[in-house]
Amino acid sequence: MPIDLTVIFLRWLQFASAVAALGLPLFRTYPSGTASLPSELRMAVLAGLLFSVGAAGGLVAQTAMMAGGWTAGLDPAALGYVIQSTGFGMAHVARAGLALFGVVILLIGRGRRSMTATAVVAFAGAVASFAWSGHGASSEGSAGAVHLVADIIHALAAAVWLGALAGFCLMLARPLKGEIEESARSLAGFATVGTATVAVLTVTGLVNSAFLVGLEGSGRLASSAWGLLLLAKLGLFAVMVWLAAHNRYVLTPELDRAIAQGSETGAPVKSLRISIGLELAAGVVLLGLVAAMGVQMPPASM
Template identity: 35%
Template structure:
């Protein structure tokens, strides 16, 4: 099960799993910080929906990755290899451990322990970094890449992961409260963009190596698509900050539409990221053995 189609399917499951984790973490973080105790109908249901997506897609990713590890020819091989992958590989231990952490965070969130839940949820997201290229490498370059992956995940989770909860709050809160929330969200969004761009520079240098690689490999082409989508996301965020947010509450409908568009683009970016992490970076061969 190592054809391009299976590789893409593994990547899509990985991206869907990450999207679910982001939604769980982002919902909790927004509830614990910027919402400041405001009651938003459906917030816990949104978090449970994200957890269901993370759990279902994570199960698919686990089974497909197990099939790849075991060179499985059928379900019998996958079932036989699953306990071994769960117990004896970093992939299995981290994936199952993260799901357990997210479940604990969900139970705390349901019980009203918002801040501990948010910390656990964010920790579960950041653990994803050890399943990427930096977690698989040794030496200084591997440490730098791992640190940049942690920052990249933090920035993405605190921005893209909070957008569904933000949209829900903007739609249900009274006009003045929605306006205050949008204004409080703007500095967080800008900080996250700065972190994402900084981490992207490090990853570009260590994984891509040069501009030419963006046009000479499948990895580079997918990175180019991600960068384009990120540029559009930043443009939409700038429109929100400088045009729509100052006009609230009158511009609430337009702001909600823009945030919904950001959610759709962010979802596509996470799917692309999932596939990207299944591919070998152009510069990886030069780092082998470091």
């Protein structure tokens, strides 16, 4: 596989695994949340391991891309230079270490809230480090600090939203009778968090776009690879927001009515399962677009 495609794939792997590693432990802390399911813990541990491996592999791949080949990229001296001399090198090392630490804490904690909270902090730190290995660290001065903070918040908010979708997919996969009511409570409890997350993503996305596109670059969006990827990302984001609104205002109330009336809940549960699955799938594709954007030059830098 070409080096640039390897870098994109490993960036996508890190984004996708970060979503599950951070989002699933957080999922049960939302209003109406309950104790974590074994399947959620296992998936969070696996995601954390992939997160750590992806960060280490990403460091090697990006070093190879900078050095002009895999042989040079695997040279310990080249890797040491990148780690010691570049922000993205140190970010990859910190990310791999924090993700692995989070996995160890999850395994030791076995679902205890204090240990889960510690793992969440570790994974959140790993997610925040994305800002130093992307365009968020490209701005300088006080404006650069604003850009960096917006990038960090954007990454954390995305993990919260997509991680919750993964949690709902696991919850609705094969729900027992008692778990259906629990699912309905969790869906209602996440409504406020989900709305706030979408608002944060929108605001921080606009801030990032102001730095990476700017007024002059807006006219070059359709003529650049980065711009086309951004437009596709915005389209998928709009689809996800529509699905989220449909879930909240149509499908979840249908499930609530079926539970209240004591009628069959199979159809509303199936509709929610399909809709949330589509929303999560769109999010996974969106992460792939973001991974590709990271190796393209934004309009403001042209």
